[in-house]
Amino acid sequence: MRKAIALGAAAVxxxxxxxxxxxxxxxxxxxxNVAAALAGQVPxxxxxxxxxxxxxxxxxxxxxxxxxxxxxxxxxxxxTGAGYQGVFRNPLVDSGTLGASAGAGLGxxxxxxxxxxxxxxxxxxxAFAGSLAGVGVASLAGVIGSAxxxxxxxxxxxxxxxxxxxxxxxAQTLVLQQSTQVIQQVYQWLLGSLAGASWQQVTEIxxxxxxxxxxxxxxxxxxxxxxxxxxxxxxxxIRPGLVRATVIAACALAAASAVAISGLxxxxxxxxxxxxxxxxxxxxxxxxxxxxxxGAGFLVLADTLARTVVAPSELPIGVVTALIxxxxxxxxxxxxxxxxx
Amino acid sequence: MNPLKRLRxxxxxxxxxxxxAALAALSACGSSASSAGSARIVSASASSRPTGPGTxxxxxxxxxxxxxxxxxPTRIVSLSPTATEDLYADGAGPQxxxxxxxxxxxxxxxxxTLNGTSPNIEAIAGYDPSxxxxxxxxxxxxxxxxxxxxxxxxxxxxATLPAAYAEIEQIGQATGHAAKADAVVTGMExxxxxxxxxxxxxxxxxxxxxxxSASPYYSATSxxxxxxxxxxxxxxxxxxxxxxxxxxxxxxxxxxxxxxxKPQIIFLTDNDPGDGGQTPAIVAARPGWSGVxxxxxxxxxxxxxxxxxxxGPRLPQLVAAIAAAVESASKPGS
Amino acid sequence: xxxxxxxxxxxxRRPVLHDVTFEAVTGGWLSLIGPNGTGKSTALRAIAGLLRxxxxxxxxxxxxxxxxxxxxARAIAYVPQEPVLPPDMAVGDYVMLGxxxxxxxxxxxxxxxxxxxxxxxxxxxxxxxxxxxxxxxxGGERQRVVxxxxxxxxxxxxxxxxxxxxxxxxxxxxxxxxxDGLRRSAGLTVVSTLxxxxxxxxxxxxxxxxxxxxxxxxxxxxxxxxxxxxxxxYGADVQVATGPDGRPVVSPVRKGVAGx
Numbered sequence: 001m002r003k004a005i006a007l008g009a010a011a012v013x014x015x016x017x018x019x020x021x022x023x024x025x026x027x028x029x030x031x032x033n034v035a036a037a038l039a040g041q042v043p044x045x046x047x048x049x050x051x052x053x054x055x056x057x058x059x060x061x062x063x064x065x066x067x068x069x070x071x072x073x074x075x076x077x078x079x080t081g082a083g084y085q086g087v088f089r090n091p092l093v094d095s096g097t098l099g100a101s102a103g104a105g106l107g108x109x110x111x112x113x114x115x116x117x118x119x120x121x122x123x124x125x126x127a128f129a130g131s132l133a134g135v136g137v138a139s140l141a142g143v144i145g146s147a148x149x150x151x152x153x154x155x156x157x158x159x160x161x162x163x164x165x166x167x168x169x170x171a172q173t174l175v176l177q178q179s180t181q182v183i184q185q186v187y188q189w190l191l192g193s194l195a196g197a198s199w200q201q202v203t204e205i206x207x208x209x210x211x212x213x214x215x216x217x218x219x220x221x222x223x224x225x226x227x228x229x230x231x232x233x234x235x236x237x238i239r240p241g242l243v244r245a246t247v248i249a250a251c252a253l254a255a256a257s258a259v260a261i262s263g264l265x266x267x268x269x270x271x272x273x274x275x276x277x278x279x280x281x282x283x284x285x286x287x288x289x290x291x292x293x294x295g296a297g298f299l300v301l302a303d304t305l306a307r308t309v310v311a312p313s314e315l316p317i318g319v320v321t322a323l324i325x326x327x328x329x330x331x332x333x334x335x336x337x338x339x340x341x
Numbered sequence: 342m343n344p345l346k347r348l349r350x351x352x353x354x355x356x357x358x359x360x361x362a363a364l365a366a367l368s369a370c371g372s373s374a375s376s377a378g379s380a381r382i383v384s385a386s387a388s389s390r391p392t393g394p395g396t397x398x399x400x401x402x403x404x405x406x407x408x409x410x411x412x413x414p415t416r417i418v419s420l421s422p423t424a425t426e427d428l429y430a431d432g433a434g435p436q437x438x439x440x441x442x443x444x445x446x447x448x449x450x451x452x453x454t455l456n457g458t459s460p461n462i463e464a465i466a467g468y469d470p471s472x473x474x475x476x477x478x479x480x481x482x483x484x485x486x487x488x489x490x491x492x493x494x495x496x497x498x499x500a501t502l503p504a505a506y507a508e509i510e511q512i513g514q515a516t517g518h519a520a521k522a523d524a525v526v527t528g529m530e531x532x533x534x535x536x537x538x539x540x541x542x543x544x545x546x547x548x549x550x551x552x553x554s555a556s557p558y559y560s561a562t563s564x565x566x567x568x569x570x571x572x573x574x575x576x577x578x579x580x581x582x583x584x585x586x587x588x589x590x591x592x593x594x595x596x597x598x599x600x601x602x603k604p605q606i607i608f609l610t611d612n613d614p615g616d617g618g619q620t621p622a623i624v625a626a627r628p629g630w631s632g633v634x635x636x637x638x639x640x641x642x643x644x645x646x647x648x649x650x651x652x653g654p655r656l657p658q659l660v661a662a663i664a665a666a667v668e669s670a671s672k673p674g675s
Numbered sequence: 676x677x678x679x680x681x682x683x684x685x686x687x688r689r690p691v692l693h694d695v696t697f698e699a700v701t702g703g704w705l706s707l708i709g710p711n712g713t714g715k716s717t718a719l720r721a722i723a724g725l726l727r728x729x730x731x732x733x734x735x736x737x738x739x740x741x742x743x744x745x746x747x748a749r750a751i752a753y754v755p756q757e758p759v760l761p762p763d764m765a766v767g768d769y770v771m772l773g774x775x776x777x778x779x780x781x782x783x784x785x786x787x788x789x790x791x792x793x794x795x796x797x798x799x800x801x802x803x804x805x806x807x808x809x810x811x812x813x814g815g816e817r818q819r820v821v822x823x824x825x826x827x828x829x830x831x832x833x834x835x836x837x838x839x840x841x842x843x844x845x846x847x848x849x850x851x852x853x854x855d856g857l858r859r860s861a862g863l864t865v866v867s868t869l870x871x872x873x874x875x876x877x878x879x880x881x882x883x884x885x886x887x888x889x890x891x892x893x894x895x896x897x898x899x900x901x902x903x904x905x906x907x908x909y910g911a912d913v914q915v916a917t918g919p920d921g922r923p924v925v926s927p928v929r930k931g932v933a934g935x
Contacts, residue, residue: 025597025598026594026595026597026598026601027595027597027598027600053632054601054603054632054633057600057628057629057630057631057632058597058600058601058629060629061628061629061630062596062597062600062628062629065628066596116614116615116616116617116618117614117615117618118614118618119614119618120556120617120618120619120623177456182615182616183458184554185554185617188554188557188559193556193557195556195557195558195593195595195596196556196557196558196596198627198628199628200628218781221775221778221783224764224768224772225775227759227761227764228760228761231720231755232753232755232759234724234725234744235723235724235725235748235753235755236772236773236775236776236828237745237746237747237748237749237775237776238775239744281763281765282761282763282764283764283765283768307595307597310583311595311598312580312582312583312594312595312598313583313592313593313595314557314593314594314595316557316593
């Protein structure tokens with residue numbers, strides 16, 4: 001019962017955040033007109049919005065896709081973070097683990113430094129590919145690392161991921177030094193931003209997002225079983241290695257999709273699952289969907305603040321998520337039992 | 342790098358050295374009573390532009406503090422693409438032995454792997470310079486070169502046209518080409534004045550968006566030299582609403598604000614393929630931008646990305662491009 | 676029925692079990708005894724399919740090797756010596772994990788699963804803890820919850836590795852009586868390791884004494900729990916008497932101390 005209430009509350013939070021986000025912005029659109037315009041989109045409702053052509057363009061081509069992209073990215077990052085936390089039985093991992101962030105950063109940097117001639121669309125594709133490659137390399141390193149002798153499967157993989165991530169970040173710095181002109185461009189991308197999000201981007205990553213999020217959530221029960229350790233999970237008839245590989249692959253795809261739109265945004269993947277656990281308990285059958293809804297609402301809220309607090313200027317969204325996320329994290333830690341999560 | 346390797350002296354440099362020495366001797370003998378001790382101070386303001394060939398030693402009141410150069414520099418290292426352009430416009434090209442990796446104009450400059458934003462003292466010293474010119478004092482450049490007895494002239498990004506002129510002058514003085522520098526500046530002023538006269542200065546009905554990068558959108562306000570130049574035509578900069586000290590003249594703007602401001606002209610400084618690739622066609626195709634006047638009237642101007650990022654002798658090109666846009670945008674029916 | 680033949684296990688290039696053979700009849704209770712490190716837990720883990728081994732393990736007429744993971748897990752429930760108990764997991768959810776082998780790849784627990792889990796919790800008297808977190812239970816309560824999870828699987832074979840180490844004498848007796856009752860009524864075959872020799876002798880109808888990874892003796896309690904064998908295998912001085920139920924009672928003896 002409590003779980004249903006939590007899910008409902010998260011859904012409401014997302015909807016409210018999205019509505020508020022639609023009503024405010026640097027373009028100073030009259031909220032009443034905006035509400036009317038939105039209402040006019042509902043089938044069979046005929047309301048005239050009183051918005052001129054440019055304002056309609058701002059609302060439907062610039063503001064709304066940004067809100068939808070924010071919800072999508074936030075949901076993906078949060079569910080990926082939760083998925084990784086379940087796979088590794090470690091509360092400190094987030095969506096960029098296993099080289100996903102570092103790989104995306106390297107891919108984007110290579111695109112900006114060397115492939116600039118191919119146009120600006122190369123960067124998201126390179127980031128997507130780099131993110132997947134990062135996870136691939138880290139997984140390979142983890143497999144090699146545990147090939148001999150007894151090893152703690154997930155811990156070895158996690159350590160391999162850290163090592164690979166550090167390597168990729170170093171490679172990224174090396175590439176960057178080749179062309180100091182584009183340092184600002186690269187760091188802008190690294191800071192993460194939903195500026196310039198479009199319907200086209202949303203539709204492009206929608207299939208990957210849907211598939212990966214579905215696969216992750218279908219494995220919720222298995223993540224719960226993994227919580228009692230690999231050996232007991234095997235005694236219960238589960239194949240931990242297979243579950244782990246499947247969930248990691250899905251998480252990698254989800255993280256890559258998010259990164260392709262927005263660059264690297266931190267905190268969402270690590271904080272939101274913890275808050276979800278605090279509210280509704282540790283079972284992944286509730287934590288995964290709750291994280292997705294909560295992450296979506298959180299990022300929409302953060303982006304709204306990022307683009308309105310110093311309007312018409314913007315704050316980098318990574319800064320906003322950290323500013324909100326840090327105190328929230330400390331509050332969560334305060335309530336967590338000393339016995340661990 | 343073995344410094345001895347850099348000690349070769351081409352015959353042209355020898356010839357220039359002899360000529361300079363002769364000139365210096367002549368001017369020292371013939372100097373008027375007003376320049377006591379044959380040391381001249383060059384100030385940063387445009388109103389006291391001294392004329393005449395360079396006299397050494399000379400102390401330059403550079404923006405970062407006075408710099409004394411004791412003899413005409415024969416081996417100049419430039420760590421700033423703008424300074425490189427200034428040097429060659431002032432006729433000091435033959436004295437330049439190395440320029441940084443981002444200096445690419447004029448064609449044929451001795452480009453090296455030197456880095457102006459994180460300078461490597463030893464690498465610079467490897468070129469055995471007698472003068473280093475940079476746009477910023479990063480990584481302890483000035484202090485480091487001081488230990489080696491090499492003066493560093495720091496000429497930071499100019500915020501106004503007069504400041505840009507003054508830098509060209511200072512570089513001319515520092516390298517013994519004061520007269521040429523004067524001529525360059527005079528020419529620039531004339532060109533700018535002509536463009537202003539032709540296009541007019543009262544276009545306050547026209548607003549513009551100066552795009553430095555896209556997604557996220559960075560712009561330049563009137564606090565920058567580019568904004569100042571556009572302002573000379575009377576144009577209104579939509580980014581001026583965000584005139585905080587923190588943004589340093591280059592604030593990030595929300596996309597919807599840009600569109601809702603309905604600018605009549607959009608200037609792109611990120612259209613080079615290697616620099617962002619935002620061509621006018623791509624900008625016009627951005628979702629939600631079709632109603633923007635600049636898009637409707639095809640007033641999206643792709644500026645030369647380098648010219649629009651430097652404050653050197655090619656500034657009149659920038660002024661001309663802006664003037665052309667202004668004239669086009671203010672034609673009746675736009 | 677569980678029949679283990681020539682079970683040999685090598686861990687870390689060290690041989691742990693050599694040609695171990697024993698058999699527990701359906702509904703029977705077989706207990707492995709022996710000194711620390713002699714391979715008792717290893718034998719259980721091998722039967723549970725968690726280790727590589729040579730030799731065969733037969734469950735009734737089926738070679739366990741031929742069973743797929745879930746089929747084996749439905750038939751054999753394994754309770755380790757130190758189970759992992761996520762402190763924030765609710766008891767009800769934990770016990771429901773025992774139903775995992777019965778759920779399809781993407782299946783969710785249904786009515787039958789809930790009934791089995793509830794039944795197991797009731798039998799182990801942990802129903803009132805359903806909503807409580809594992810971290811908030813005492814050692815004894817936790818051990819009962821772990822057993823409940825195993826029973827929720829409704830297996831044919833129950834492998835118990837030191838199931839009463841955390842329980843006081845009263846709870847220990849209660850749990851062992853419960854297991855005994857289950858195996859008689861449901862035909863559950865129990866293979867356990869118990870370090871207390873007397874208790875092992877009281878409940879198991881077959882004892883297998885392991886020494887250095889080999890079977891030193893196997894049979895009824897009275898045959899295996901002899902002073903001579905225990906002295907040889909454990910290197911301990913004991914006195915074996917006969918208890919009121921006719922089963923041996925093993926008491927440690929201090930040599931050289933005058934009787935009172």
